[in-house]
Structures are given as structure tokens and as C-alpha cells.
Amino acid sequence: MRVQHLELRQYRNITALELQCPEELHLFVGPNAQGKTNILESLYVLALGKSHRSRSSRDLIQFGKTRANLKAKVKKNNQNERLEVQLFEKGKKVIRNGIEQPRLSQYIGSLPTVLFAPEDLALVKGSPQVRRRFLDMEIGQVNRTYVHHLTQLTKLITQRNHLLKELGKSRQIQSALLDVLDEQFISLAVPIWEKRFRFLALLTKWARKIHETITQNQEELMIEYVPSIQIHGEMTQTELQETFAQELSKIRGKEIQRGSTLVGPQRDDFSLKANQLNLHAFGSQGQQRTAALSLKLAEIELIYQEMGVYPTLLLDDVLSELDDSRKTHLLTAIRGRVQTFVTTTNLEGIDPALLKQARIYQVRQGIITELG
Template identity: 40%
Template sequence: MKIKSIELKNFRNYEACTVEFNPYINIFIGQNAQGKTNLLEAIYILSMSKSFKTKVVEELIFFESDFAKIQGDIVTHDKNMNLEVVLSRLGKKAFINRTEIKKTSDYVGYLNVVLFIPEDLMLIKGSPRLRRKLMDMEISKISPIYMYNLNKYNKLLKERNKYLKLLHDSHKGADEYLEVLSEQMAEIQVSLMKKRMEFVELLNDISVKMYDYIALHKENLKIEYKTHYKDMSYECILDKYRQNYQKDILFGQTNNGIHKDDIMMFLNDKDAVTYASQGQQRSIVLALKIGLLELIKKEIGEYPILLLDDVLSELDDVRKTKLLNLIQDKVQTFITSTSIDGIHHHVIDVAKKIVIENGHVKGEDNGRK
């Protein structure tokens, strides 16, 4: 999977821009606030039809323009395709080969990306919500049915919470409608939890090997899916809802479900959240991200694209070298950086360097062969 070129119109600080890419390593170089991350964000939107930085569409549109357009030519499974996302104050539209795609789940997956940003270093000690988001986002890329079911679950959860507040305010107990909502959510959860379990088990198998390489065989990593249910059967999940009816009504919210699950990480059988050093945390996150590349490759038959937003500056020389070794000649990668001085690696030498200044491409260097 590769992206050959991208064309931007009225996107962020790019009024008009077209860039062709190297099939392996591309580095966007420039000072802060010039548009490096915006270009990376455009690639992400082309993949996911949404930004990783904002939910406000107006922020993505060039000053006083009516719309923004991102268009890219990609190659996937040896087929050339054209993807396009148009953003306006009325919403967004996505196109594949000039044909509009109405459902997000039918669009996502043609251009797969793995994003690595400095905030990801909080994955270990940050909120469980961050780890759930990672799970849901990565599974959705390779399973449209998971995305469909997750959206359905979230709508039911919103409706159930709204109804719980109504019951609380009216001083009423559980009734038939609450039971119906609980039954529907339990049914969907069975499928979602099984997919999450499969995903985490596969990610564990791959990431453990990656961590062993990055950490120089000094520690053992283990990743587990944490759920609050004894088993993943419909009966067990529904029974848990019923047990919590009174508590849910009291607090006006659903207190159990997949929206409370987590990913647990252990180093030498000790909880990484409590015991991992900062360096170990960075190694775990790096192993997870590389693990995701390999997992997606295993699932769809080709590597996704890797987006690294100012991550190299966050890693020490050893981890930097390990990362570059693992992606060399395999994964098309896009890197943003204010400078690559001092990074000595063949991957950097042969990379295409694209200099960005105030929303314009000011220079390109295809690297040494």
C-alpha cells in the first residue's frame, strides 16, 4: 500500500498544493507552524475521512474559503485508486474513483495508516479511554462490520444513558424499555468483545517480539484484554446489566459495558502502568506501533502507511535506530521534523526530503541512492 501523490485545495494553510511521494520514506522539514503536520493530517483524513487533531470542520478550511479538498492517488494490492475527501461547513463527502461513498465504513480501509504522535507516549500511563480508542480505531480499519457494530453500540449507549436519567428524574425503577435496550446492547457486545479479544491476542504475539528486539532482550512484555465480565456470553453480559439496574438509574449512566474495558500491559509480569520507567514506556509504545504495522500486514496482506509526527525528536538514539531498522525498505513512511541533523541512518540518507514553508513546498531532495 502506497500513496503516490496528494493534492490539497483550501486545506488548513494550503491554498493549493500538489506533492509526489517516495514509495518508502518521506520527510517533511520546516520550522514550527509552517504546515508539516497539516500535510500529515491530510494523509490521515484521506485514510479515515476525519482528522486526528480536531472535530471542528471549519478549522480545516483555508481562510474565508467555502470548502477544502484532499485528493490522493494510491496503490493498493497492485491496483491504482483515487481517493478524495471534500470538507465544507455542511459536512464532508468521500469519494473512491470519483464515486461518492455514503457510509464511512464503506470508505475506511482502502488507505490504511498507523499514526504515531508524541501524545501516544501517554498510552501506558494515560486514561483507559486512550487504549480503548486505539483498539477501536485499529480494528475498524480492518473490519468494517466492527465499525458498524461499534457505532450501533455507541448510539444505544447514548439512548440508554438518556433513558436512565429520565428514570432517575422521575423516580421510577427499571421497566420494559430499559430491558430492551440492555438486550440489544448485550447482543452487540458479544461480537465486539470477541473481536477485541482476537485483536489484543494477535497484537500481543507480534508486539512481544518487537519489544524484545527494541529492549535488547532484557525484559518480557505481555498485553492482555481486560473486561469486567466472567465470560463473553450474551447471558453473562445481560445478567450484569440487570444486576446494575438500580445503580445505573441512581447515577443516570451505564456503569458496565465495553466502554469500560481496557488493555493491560505487563513487564516481567508487573503492571507497566505502575512499574515501567519512562524509557520502558517509550519502548512499549514503539513496540505497539510497529506491532500494528505487522498486524495489519497479516490481516490485509500489505503494510499500511506509517505517519510519524515529530516522534524522532522524542526518541533516544537507540530507539530511533531500532524504529528505522524495522521500517527500512518495507513501509511507506511520512515523518515531520524541524531538522534531521544528527540522525545518521541509511533510511534518512535515501529519504525524500520535502521542505515546507508557510503552506508551500519550497524544496525537494530525493535523497542519496
Template identity: 45%
Template sequence: MFLEFINVKHFRNYVQTAIDLNPSVNVFIGENAQGKTNLLEAIYVLAMAKSHRTPHDKELIQWGENYAKIEGRVSKNSGSIPLELTLSKKGKKAKANHLEKKRLSQYIGLCNVVMFSPEDLQLVKGSPGLRRRFLDMEIGQIQPIYLHSLAQYQKTLLQRNALLKQTNRKAPSVLALIEILTEQLVELAGEIIARRNRFIRDLREWANQIHRSITNDHEELSIQYRSSVGEVSDETDLSRIKKEMLSAFNQVFDKEIERGLTLVGPHRDDLQFYVNEKNVQTFGSQGQQRTTALSLKLAEIELIANEVGEYPLLLLDDVLSELDDQRQTHLIGTFKERVQTIVTTTSVSGIGQEMLKDARSFYVKDGSVASVKD
């Protein structure tokens, strides 16, 4: 699949701009703080109905305006699909084929994207929250129902935490409500953990193949999902996960009452990465950590293609200059002519000539975009 064009209005620092995109490679060049990343963010928001940079949609709307609108048309094996997303104080309105979708789960997944930014190089050694977000966003676009379960879980979690924080949280009536919410959390947590585990199982296979290729078969990469119920194996079934989750809640309940906080659940889970059976987060070199992050992103592309039957869009936000020549070669060469790639950079000197060959280039300044060449 590829995005034929992108139109943005009142989005971040863009008043209005329309860009026709190359099905292969597109390069946006400009100094920092001119709007390059905002363009990639607009494409990401059009596909995912949410930003990868902020959870607050109001930050996406240009200062002084009441709404922001993003339009595009994605070309797929089944044909072209016009997409439109409008953000306002009243919420989001998503349209596909000019028809409004009542639920975002009906919209997300029509255009698949993989974003790779400098922050993703922190995916391995950064906070657990970064890795959970990685899981949630990527599973969500190939299984939109996952996002619904996750939203319900987060809503229930907030309600349970609110009760745990109440001064009368030990009152029988409050304890009864907490018990009801605990049962609801267990059901939702079971679904989330099971889906995450299946995703990691598939990602692990692709990531190890790619990692071995990058390291000339010198390194083996393994990914482990660490959940609140301990290590979850590929064979762990849903009923067992729920049973162990309920047991975990019972074990920590006194501590939760004392601290006023839910202490177990998918919101506290994490990923661990092992290179040649050593924890790369703790013992890996910076090169190994970056190679692991790159392997994850490349594996993500293959996994989505395997799931939906088409390669997703690849968005590279000023990341090539952060990679050495060997890693650049793998990032570019692996998917050349198969994946529409959209790149931002401050200088073309940070991009290999192979990437620039047949690319469409644009210059970005002060929220305006000009084509450098066709």
C-alpha cells in the same frame, strides 16, 4: 502499498497544495505551527475518513471556506486507486476510483495507515480513553464493519444515558425503554468486545516478539484486555460475553438509576501492559513505557500487513526526536524499504542519517510546501 501523491484544498492552513511522494521515505521539515502535522493529518483523514486529532470535521475546513478536499492515489498490489474525500457542513463525501461510496465502511481500508505521534508515547501511561481510541481506530481499518457496530453502540449509549438522566427515570414507561436499550447495548457490546479480544490476541504475539528484539530478549511483553465482564480469554465465545454483559447490567442498574449514567460496556474498558509480569503502567520506568508504546506501534504495522497482505503507510509526527538511538534504529531499520514512511521534524539533526538516505525532503512554511531535493 504507498501513496503516490496528496492534494489538499482548504484544509486547515492550506489554501491548496499538491505533493508527489517518494515510495520510500518523505521528510517534512519546518518550525512549529507551520503546517507539518496538518499534512500528516490530511493523509490520515484521506485514509480513515476522520481525524486523529479532533472529532469535529468542521475544524479541518480552512477558516472562511465551505469545504475541504483531499485527493490522493494509493498504489497497491492490485493496482492504483484514486481516492477523494470532501468535507463540508453537509457531511462527508468519499470516492474511490471516482465512484462515490454510499457507506464509509466501503471506503475505509482501501488505504491503511499507522500514525505515531508524541501523544502515542502516552498510550501506556495515559488515560483509558487513549487506549480505547487506539483499539477502535486500528480494528476499524482492517475490519470496517467494526466501525459500524461501534457507531451504533455509541448512538444507543447516548439514548440510554439520556433516559437515565430524566427526572422521571423510575416511571414504568421509561424503565421499559431503558430495558429495550439495554438489550440492544448487550448485543452490540458483545460484538465489539469479541472483536477487540481477537485483535489483542493477534497484536500480543507481534508486540512481544518486537519487544524482545528491542530489549535483547531481556523483557517479555504481555497485553491484557480488561472488559466490563472481567478478563476475556481467547476462548471466550460471543454468547458467554453477552450473558455476562447482561448480568453486569443487572448488578449495577440501581447505581445507574442513581447516577444517571451507563456504568458498564466497551466505553469503559481498558488495556493493561505487563513487562516480565509486572504492570508497566504502574511499576515500569519511562524507558520501559516508551519501549512498550513503540512495540505496540511496530506490531500494529505487522498485524495490518498480515491481515491485508500489504504494509500500511507509516506516519511519524515529530516523534523521532523523542526516541533514543536504539529505539530509532528499531523503528527505522525494521521496515526500511518495505513501508512508505512520512516524517515531520523541526530539524534533520533529530533524524538518523539512515533515514535521510534516499529520502525526499520538503520544507514547510506558512502552509506552503517546497521540495528541498528530488
């Protein structure tokens, strides 16, 4: 997988940018708050149709402007594709090969991407919402139907919560509609659970090997799905359906009382343990960083296994967050396989042999200049 050309117009603090970028390694160097992260973010938006830093398209458009354009030419399995995201104050369009895609699920996967940023420590020590977002974004890249199911689930839960509130206000309202919504809820939740169980099983296989290498076989990493009801990955589709239906029936009164959906994929989590130690609660910062690094490197292998191409890797100011051993492992693991875009405040600690092969840019106030 290679990004060959990147073009930005009126994106954040970048007025105009055109980069030819077929090389394996691209380094963007400069002080903080100059626009380095904006370049990596634009690639993430081109990959997934949304930012990892902002929910609003308005935030991505240059101040004083009403729209922004992002374009990329990519080469995947010897085939060229043109990707474009048009951002407006109240929405966006995603376009592949000149054709607007009516659903984001039909677009995602065109540019498989893995982003590693300092905030990814939150995967280990942050809230369940952070880990669910990680699952949803990564599974969505390798399985487009997952994105569609997730979108439908979000809409259904909004509708279901509204009905639960109305039922709580007036007992005279018939609950037959809630029965219908519960059937739809079950039909959407089960395939989401199935895909999450499978994804985490594959991720665990790769992450454990990587984690053992980084820790020199001193730690064994375990990743466990933590559902909001008593289910597990060995259950059949029918068993998942029946178990969820029973749980919804059992807690219906409590949900009506609270006016909220209390169980389902939107309430789930996953845990990370090293030698049975819960890293979220008790892991040291070094252990948490190692686990986060293992997850990100495992993502690369999983995407290759599922899609047959290595993803584009975005490293946003993470080299300074890693000690020498973790930095060396990261750069060694990706060398020769993965096209990588890196932001950094300086080039210290990067292998001189890698620098000779890299294309290096200076970033100042949104202006990107290639260094000779």
C-alpha cells in the same frame, strides 16, 4: 501499499499542494508550527475520514474558507484507487473512485495507515479513553463491520442513558423499553468484545517479539484486556451474552439511580506490563516509550497479516523523542517494506544512506518546497 499522489486545497494553513510521492521515504523538514504535521494529518484523514487532533471538520478548513478538499491516488495490491475527503463547516463526504460512500465503515480500510506521534506515549500513561480510541481506530481499519457495530453502539448508549435518566425521575415510566434496549446492547457489545480480544491477542504476539528485541531480551511485554465485567477471551459467544445479561440485570437499579450506563465496551481498558510491572503507574519514561514504539511497530505487522499489504506509516516528530537505539530499531524495522512520511525539525541522526533514497521537502508557513 503506496500513496502515489497527494492533493490538498484550503486545508489548515495549506492553500494548495500537489505532491508526487511514489518513493519509500518522504521527509518534511522545518521549524515547529509551519504546517508539517498538517501534511501527515491530511493523510490520516484520507485514511480514516477523521483527524487524530480535532473532532470538528471546521478546524481542518483554512481560516476564512468554507470547505477543504483532500485527494490521494493510492496503489494497493497492484490496483489503483482514488480517495477523496470533502470537508465542510458542518460535515464531510468520503469518496472512493468517484463514488460517495454512505457510511464511513464502507470507506475505512482503503488506505491502511499507522500514525506514530509524541502524544502516543499516552497509550501507556494516558486515560482508558485514549487506549479505547486506539483499539477502535486500528480494529476498524482491518474490519469494517467493527466500525458499523461501534457506531450503532454509540447511538444506543446515548438513547439508553436518556431512558435511564427518565426512569430515575419517574418510577411510573415502564421499564419494558429498557429491556428492549438491553437486548440490542448485548447483541452489539458481544461482537465488539470478540474482535477486541482477537485483535489484542494478535497485537501481543507481535509486540512481545519487537519489545524483546529493543530491550535485548531484558523485558517481556504483556498486554491484557481490562473489561468492565468479568469476561475473558476464551468465552464463547453464548457465555459472553449470558454474562453481560446477568450483569445488566444486577446493576439496573444503580444505573437508573445514576442515569448512566456503567458497563460495556465503552467502559473497558487494556493494560501494558513489562516483567509484570504496570507501565501506566510505575514505568519509567524510557520503558513507556519502548512500549509505545513496540505497539506501533506491531500494528504494522498485524495490518500486513490481516490485509496482505503493509500500511502507510506516518511519523510525526517522533525521531527527536527517541534515543539512538530506539531510532535505529524503528528505521531498520520499516526499511524496504513500508512507505513512510516523516516530519522533523532537522535531519540529524538519520542514516545518510536513507537520506540518499528519500525525497526531502522544506516546510515554511504552509508552503512545501522540494529540496534537490
